[in-house]
Amino acid sequence: MTPAVIVLLGANSIPVAKKIISVLPGAQLYGLAGRTSDVDVAFTEFGATLRELFANGTPIIGICATGILIRTLAPLLANKRQEPPVIAVAEDGSAVVPLLGGLNGVNNLARQIASVLDVKPAITTTGDIRFGIALEDPPVGYRLANPDDAKSFMSDLLAGHSVKLEGNAPWLRNSSLPIDQNAERVIQITEKPVVSTSTRLVYHPATVAIGVSCTSPRPIGHPSSLAGRGRGWGSEEIALVQQMLADAELAPASVAGVFASTLDAANPALQAIADALNVPIRFFTTDEIAAVMSQNNTADGAVAIALAASSGRLVMQRQSSDFSCAMAIAQGAVAKPIALAPLPIDINSTGKPRGRLAIIGTGPGGGDWMSPEVKEILRNATDLVGYSTYLGLVGSLGNGKRWHESDNREELARGQMALDLAAEGRFVAVVSSGDPGIYAMAAAVFEVLDQEAKPEWQGIEIQVAPGISAMQAAAAKIGAPLGHDFCAISLSDILKPWSIIEQRITAAAQADFVIAFYNPVSKQRLWQLAETRNILLRYRHPDTTVVLARNLGRDGESVEVYTLEDLAPELADMRTVILVGSSKTRMIQRCDGSVWVYTPRRYDEDKTS
Template identity: 45%
Template structure:
């Protein structure tokens, strides 16, 4: 299922900050994109306005530009091509009083402009002819209704605006309640039907999404087989694929790739029912099966799922059809189906690294997954750092030391059919929760956990953040070592420090100290001093990416473990690591040479230019 990117609110100057704040309150999932050097705080920053806008447009991201219309027009002109697939682009004045839908008027821009105008008490300058004359945009039907022949809209609208009348076949409130000129003798026609039809320049076909497709299959069925079965059954019964409003099955198939593939083929996510829910449909089944009941606990999967999704007033219009390893059935609902409110989804667990805490250091993928989630599981401080981006979501706060409890809760919530985000600072795969997720799944073999969709997304680790703030200390081979002996015996840690020290790796020490552990960093310092110079630079990085961030350098011999706390990462350079300075602000930098200088010397020797 294609997921639309969150709205991008483009802020070019602080003069539009108040309007940007109001827009983000109106659209909580939206991200403020700020121009570097002119905008102080933003969810995402950019440096080149035209290139950034063009990239957003190419990825079909809805754009609200708090700027002059001309800026958006000039920036986006080079990438304009197909009006049928362009995203919504809206220009909003700094004060929010004038709102102009520029592109994608019938792909959400007109409605977006009207919604903004209502919230900001401004004026929406909608100029598309069908909206002005008939208070309807035929190329922008509401959810639950699809147009079959958009290629004929231009000529149809031309005939309509020239005085044509419309004969209406079928019914849909959106069309019936418009100001379109209807007449039983109309030369033009609009038909609302689930049947496959060919429209033309004088006939528009709309398909209500009232068909419920139930599917079942054997484990690891080829997705192509199930997709072809559903397509064939629709075709044989002269039913339009555009009328499919839901694809559903039994919950034991929630992790079946073929089921997800057929739903994705129709542009949606599959929905699932448990055996008890499907068995309630037994009296309405046309082909009940005792064999199926013995196997999964209900007398029919595909017919039962189709009926359950269509609701009590729905009816089975196509009984179970079979292929070699799959089945499908189709029910008709009295009203368009909203699949998101039917049954349950496959539970999803997003395992997210949010970085050190700064919004600009959180990846767009992490922000997107957090926006999609219904439930957030984390140490409470991490959720606080996310600010308004988690408004309206259910928080599940846990304290330090409750890692396993935290992960179990996330897995169990996802197993209930929820979209759960398990969040950690830094990179969640480095000394964090991701490992425990897979360890518990592997160890306990719980069926409901095995069916989950799991996605791990990286975050900027303390290692990367410290290196970036310091310069380039990771220019050559490096490693990380946790000094916490809560889960790893100190003897093992000590051997690893010795090996890394003798191998001359740059070493990042995670968990260097705690309130109870005060000796490990002292011991690590002693080992390192036996292998590298006393002057080796050590980076002490505390609270990276936060207001109280502090990064300092000391020679290895002067490292004082008593001045290090649990919020600090300690990075010790190799014997090759150097400190240099730049004039701007008398800034000091640490870097570890890769060997380019030696390579250049050899190169110049070969060309004969070296004396």
């Protein structure tokens, strides 16, 4: 289940919220801005925030009146099978009321919350009250084949009918259902694709593990490797798996997941199979697979993967030219060669998910400049990697994450750490200020990936989430100095020689670019900015407009305008970005004595000043 969000409207709700969050790992606190503090996310629009969470399938626990939740979410109520749990909790913790999500575990979630608050949940579902069970909402590990029949089936039981159980399901045996092995109404638990009816509910236990080993990745140019052409990635593999399930008389609903080696994690065929079956993917390391191969005396990696996933024994195997598959199921005996294991597979403790690495930019400083994409990544990440100053920019979005801090000059070591963490199946966010692709960590991560190329890194899912760069923020604060052609140059000579920097400054000055200078001055580098000014003065007028923006989005922010002639090292530091105008850049005097700076969109040589 997606981690829940606990919604607070006032500071008085925080004690109850902290009790609730203690039993809901991964839950986040959303608090109304101005009325709450020490929350993960502050919001200003209650209705819009709740509706967005609900639409995204996020369980909502509102510490507020039931009425406000109902009225807020009423316009979105269309499909009860897709509704996430919604629960109202009294501010003093005296009441826990499940409102929505009856088919997605709301009653169990309400019981969990009520237990920590030492109250009885206000569950009103008749079947749940009488039998201690909701037939439409089976526990994790079981899927109901005919949910549309569950309501009438439960009505029959409430009216006095008894039920016969076929198969093994402790959660049904331990309930208060009127069980009678001679009953006409039947609940069947089976991996087989049997026919269900209004008097026969069928539950499929998630006991089938599909082990996949992609032995020869398709080359570039293969018809299936080109997006939008041919049958697409995985079509042959999907057909093979579906045929295997049919031959073994196994219901696709009993597939717990697709399992593979971490070395194959990037192969899109895996995701195609998982999507076709609507199941997750989990991975085993080469060492784990090798151990199972040794224990079971098999040389087939897919066989070992399936056995590792199911704790069973192999009974079926088929191969195609570049794909092999083995399956193992958890219970029931069949004549065909299929491996068996005793219980539904716990997908959360079997293998590990594909590692994710997001390289994000927080913007120059304040949270207002952080993109929704970056905020979403920070909410979901398990680990944050970065320079301590930049990690501090994430604010409350960093709460509950593992922090991995390092010195600002350890970019390559930081990139290696992030890749290693992601290779363990974690969701890692590498945090940069500004934009991660502009003099920041994105290039460092790809540099490490390129130079070291560890096999276990190849399966990591990597994304770069852009942020507002310092030059964009500086330009926005003063007007539009980047309104025409511009370039960016770093004055740091740590990673490139000054001779190269000098050539680029000269070329940019000659080409009449607006120039954004990053890293202009540090404690060890005091002369480079003065030399930069001297180079520019060979090609630019002394009155050329220069913008110095410091601590953008943070305490002590300043944006000042000088002339090129007055530019001096003592005016800047490493937290300053400098924008040097072109010959066309203009200033507009404002009535309050300040100025706007802009560079016209039109560039006419005959009007050069």
